[in-house]
Amino acid sequence: MEMNHRVKKSKAIVKGRVVLMKKGLLDFHDIKANVLDRVHELLGKGVSIHLISATTPDPAKGLRGKHGKVAHLERWVSTVSSLTKATDTEFSVTFDWDHEDMGVPGAFIIRNHHHSQFYLKTVTIEDIPGHGPVHFVCDSWVYPAHRYTKDRVFFANKAYLPCETPEPLRKFREEELVVLRGKGYGKLNEWDRVYDYGYYNDLGTPDDGPHFARPVLGGSKFPYPRRGRTGRPHTKTDPKTESRLHLLNLNVYVPRDEQFGHVKFSDFLAYSLKSVAQVLLPEMKSICDKTINEFDTIEDVLDIYEGSIRLPSGPIASKLRELIPYELFRELVRNDGERFLKFPVPDVIKESKTAWRTDEEFGREMLAGVNPVIIRRLQEFPPASKLDPRDYGDQTSSIRASHIENSLDGLIIDEAIQKMRLFILDHHDALMPYISRINSTNTKTYASRTLLFLQDDGTLKPLAIELSLPHPQGEQHEAVSKVFTPAQEGVAASVWQLAKAYAAVNDSGYHQLVSHWLYTHAVIEPFIIATHRQLSILHPIHKLLKPHFRDTMHINALARHTLINAGGVLEKTVFPGKFAMEMSSVIYKSWVFTEQALPADLLKRGMAVPDSSCPHGLRLVIEDYPFAVDGLEIWEAIEIWVTEYCDFYYTSNDMVEEDPELQNWWKELRNEGHGDLKDRPWWPEMKTRDRPWWPEMKTREDLIQSCTIIIWIASAFHAAVNFGQYPYAGYLPNRPTVSRRFMPEPGTPEYEELKQNPELAFLKTITAQFQTLLGVSLIEVLSRHSTEEVYLGQRDSSEWTLDAEPLAAFERFSKRLVEIENNIMERNKDKKLKNRNGPVKMPYTLLFPNTSDYSREGGLTGKGIPNSVSI
Template sequence: MQRLTGMCCVKVNGKAIDQEDHGNGNGNGNGTAAANNNHHSNGNGGGGSSKKIRGTVKLMKKNVLDMNDMKASLLDRIHELFGKGVSLQLVSAVHSDPSNGSRGKLGKVAYLEKWIRKITSLTAGEAEFGVTFDWDKSMGIPGAFIIRNHHHSQFYLKTVTLEDVPGHGPVKFVCNSWVYPSHRYMYDRVFFSNKTYLPCQTPLALLKYREEELVNLQGSGSGELKEWDRVYDYAYYNDLGSPDKGPDHARQVLGGSKDFPYPRRGRTGRKPTKKDPNCESRLPLLSLNIYVPRDERFSHIKFSDFLAYALKSLGQVVLPEIKSLGNKTFNEFDSFEDVLRLYEGGIKLPSGPKFSKLKDRIPWELLKELVRNDGERPLKFPMPDVIKEDKSAWRTDEEFGREMLAGVNPVIISRLQEFPPRSKLDPAKYGNQHSTIRKEHIEMNMNGITVDEAIRSNRMFILDHHDALMPYLTRINSTATKMYATRTLLLLQDDGTLKPLVIELSLPHSQGDHHGAVSKVFTPAENGVGGSVWQLAKAYVAVTDSGYHQLISHWLNTHAVIEPFIIATNRHLSVIHPIYKLLHPHFRDTMNINALARQILINDGGVLERTVFPGKYAMEMSAVLYKNWVFTEQALPADLIKRGMAIPDSRCPHGLSLVIRDYPYAVDGLEIWSAIETWVKDYCSHYYTHDDLVRGDSELQSWWKEVRTEGHGDMKDEPWWPAMQTRADLIQSCTIIIWVASALHAAVNFGQYPYAGYLPNRPTVSRRFMPELGTAEYEELEKNPDVAYLKTITAQLQTLLGVSLIEILSRHSTDEIYLGQRDDSPDWTSDEEPKQAFQRFIDQLTKIEERITDMNQDKRWKNRVGPVKVPYTLLYPNALDYSNVGGLTGKGIPNSISI
């Protein structure tokens, strides 16, 4: 096979190549000479003897995917009658055509057979068509094909298989892409075989096709993008607000500034708003048709699953209408029994004349769908795991501490290394923010040891939400929300559990932030009003942790930070590049779910603003905290060491020793991290046998440069970025990306409903400050502590909307693809060594599953199950279970951030 020699990999820089061969590109990029169709019909390579090659094409028709689009099917059949079918044309990987810019020689055009006669069931998954090619044996092996869709509608092309190529045998093309009618493109759609090439190893005959495809995906950088466009480009988060509605609906542009840096999102190109040219106009509230490249959109199955989320998010319209009825009791839970009715019997919607008027304004069926769409009675939810076995175990101190290690947000707790805790906030702006906790507050409850002894023996820990929240508290507390910045200190006991010692609640000084914090300290109590005060103090901690979790641990540190990698990968790494094939499964559905989040979740008045304490300041606060994001610290070992939860130790597995041996997130996470790292190392080492290949890979270098300078452009000058000059740099970077997109997201997402579906355990808002002695609120706390607790945390309407949201976020899709699985298996590559390495990866994940199961059954590990009797399975890979039907399973690591 002819290869490029004596040159390094070709650099793709986003500019048109051989400009004279290109047509006029629109938003889709530049057209190629091939688009003129002048040379297609009679290209036969010449000279050699011709052989017929049978092929099989698997695709999904539009009418199958849309279920009811019979018009598309009918028009496609009419097009077939007039000779406007679907054509394919093979491209030689061996011989170039000098008259066609040294692109591979083209075979004769062939058409899909029996389109008209093949009746496709509306419920069928895919259709299979034959195709017969006339192929000159002298042209060697086909390395690509051009496809033209002359039908009325698009289809989803899955695979093309050539049965017997002379001198080679079968050739596989894994496509998995939407193909729109040809007039939608200013270029030819080209698909490559499942052979993998570095840029400098690409056969000359395929090189131009490879380069041009990347240019097409980069687009022109201007114009509004349409559903058939395939353009990956960057934009700021400037589409969250609606300034045309008034100042209260405007939101800060995130990204592109020192004060509010942010990862980039995918560009849509919509017009700016009228009042603020820096802000992009929004789609109508209930529209879910936000542009993302068509291949990034949900599958039909996934979209059907997701519709429940969309319906429930109609609460932005419906819940205020319910609230306007003036039914005062509807917005409060009067007892914990009222809360339990959400799961055991359901809460009835208000009745009476006013509610009848509401049904006149909003379709009744739609109102019912707001809260249930699966046959349950209105306002009834599945029983959350945290209260399945015991309705009150969540209130224990042991469970309070355990969830910092094995709950939905186990990535914040750190080892206390100095006492009292100190703030890193600028004292010139915020005054003295250091902790007011003193030894005398806690040492009587430390099992006979001193603070100094506990720190020296690595037994003191802190959940610190002080510095992150204090700068925003004055603004947040000017609304109906009443919040504290919190610090919680805990002691590691001999049995491996954490014992809460003290909670510090802090507010800004009434005379200004620069006067420092005003803090109060609360210590554990079990009975009387002291026990009720302690329960409230833990609730305030849970509120701060819930908000930080949703905004930072979940949204920012997984969803938002991964999207720039997806965009850059598609712009700079060809589909036949080994690193594209490695990373692509971990990007499935992420751009789509992020786009939907911008539309109905994190936007002005969206679900997150309505249900989580920072309200309208939520996204702005996340931008300020993005300043602390460091790519290399997203590696689990580095994160554990930074938080003091592990100590480097070359004698131990994974090169470190856990300070808390019974730390389920870290124990399981390190096993998963190691399996991913080994898989990535084996895979990358196959293609990059030495460091020079990394440095000389033009696509790889362009990709990494753009990730830093564009995708995470506000962090481009940070010194911590890997240089991408060695295999070690490449392995480290790819391992981090895969870890964040798969295991980290699973750990902070799929436990939401099991733990936070019962809002008293993980409230998202506090509406009152801690009651003061001598007030009516304190008297209520003494007489009816449960009512006082419920009046302090998330209100009933917010609970209904919040629980609806996290129920959907916690569900695995019925078409989920888990770590160790591929939707293009087994033909994702023709290279045997990477396939064998992937099988070893699967085998390792299977062993991890067995270990997790065994540890969860071992009563020595108290933090793996806890008082609530919920086994820790969030990092159970589920690699071999293809029978999973989705739902609230509480286990399984999806390949990607798909919900």
């Protein structure tokens, strides 16, 4: 009796709460799902959970943690949840858990016996005697059990280095990583949880003809970061090219947990309806051709915002309605009756319709616009080229002292260089190798160099723009260049306006392909893949980085599907056209991970100089450089947060070097994810680098630097080059993406037109009407914040870790970001800082963290730093 009493006393009924999101009745159009789930529940096939001890091993299971008795979610059928919306539902669960024998649970196995999947958010054990509650932050889709070869295992929210992992959990930790790595071959299905590497070999459709073939990006010829493998079969024409899904099929494989949430995907689809006009490209272009595919006046351009283009009447309107599904037609028309493609007014023309044309605004946007990361200080004159003269001849700039010496406020050129007053926006070397091929299409453009002078009031004054073409006798000869200087009156002013447009075209294309796509979206994806393959969810560095990977693989997969593919929106709207992605591959060759740190980038571009007396150990050459000023504060906040976090888990350098998961992660990143850069440097021009390509990952400083760079790229850097797209480039005359004819020569009809009607000549040169509509549709989507956005300094769950010191450090990080917001607002009010607002009266808010005045409204806010490359 006494023994039975003791057994009964040690037994405990432990209550738990499970929060999940059911698959709704109408979700994914699967009407059978909810009905079959009810049938399975009535037959006793529900959702079962086995708790696993973190403290008590089971010798019969190879020292794995002891399993508790099976428990089931209660009242699945009777628990009310929306049939049409994705909403959280809470369930109760009761565990029979002998805490004296079993200890503390550290993991659980869940089996889903329903017909359909559900999204498991959290599991909370309310109280383990002598321990307290245990939290499991899951955030994962759980498919029916028969879809898995291994049970789904989730771990409690305690972080462990591999060497510190409780023995009962060690095997579960190791096996979970094996599952996530997959087999390395075969087609992947939506329920697979495999993270693996692939080349960018899915951009072309060679089976549709040679015009739609594209080179494979990745490998020695066209080096590129790796993307997530999908395992689709190859095309018939080219065994190296992976086949593509139909354009309307958006089910491109990425691990299910990497896909957008329901609300975000709905938002994304709703605002993408206009962009899928490319599906109807021949018909839509025909419609534009039958009306006008040309803007005749600036007022015509403004009409797409303030009045929009009227739908054509008669048979053309009927044809449009036949071609476009009702939902798309309704979105195109909006609420304006028969108005077609009405867009919000971009910020750059809200206060003034003409301020964008000024030289001051042209220069300011290089410091505070959508691409403020290219401008550099000029340290030699004339500007030199790094192109191999054996292939391209002498590409030294043709800008001479006579072009600029009268505009340097009394300085001679050597003095201006010494006083750090000369700057350059240089797209010459990046574009010159491709200009001949690009201009063999309908595009007619140049490789540009733009020189600017730093005035006493802190603003930049354009001095000269050089437009260059390859020599007609071959690229191996020096460039043929023309230099244009500012003018305010007559045809010279119109020529200068066109010269600025050609430079803006270069900058716009480079921004989309390199600053935005390559340097954020593409370079981050290998980090996501390697993290899931090599760092357990229990690893503290996985927990640190996970928020900064949200939605990236999915938006990248959708980009490959509809935007950067052969004939996609990017090729249709940005000047390099079919050569765009190949060109970005050439630029990737010179990408250096350590130089993505903001201080290193500023020093490399000469926009800062070392100065130990200044914050961050450097002094900005242009004090009023909004991207750099705000960015350095954000950078420092991230660096302090990462330092405090890493120092908590790694108390010595030896711990970093002896962490097997961490070392495997870093090795795989270098050898696989960014494998084309592993043998650094393997191209001649990079052999003299004095900075390491990659940290060695032997010290805490290596770890802190690497994690800070990853978070910076994924959050603040991406925000700076993405969310200003619509505010600045939504008005295409300000940021044209294409030039369709060369600079008019005196004595030609085009030159006469420029003299007589400069506005029309300008519009005939830049992006055409159809491309404008398509391009503005795209950047409107890309510039929107989701209503589900999670911003820097925020987490989905306050219980993301059990460790108190990292939680306290994160709270300090969040508070510091609020202070930075206030600093930015104060700087934006300072009238002495002319680059903060400029002639367009548009305050610089792209690095505004958006935490103190946080709302979930989303939209075209032009501010806010999401945690990740999420759009």
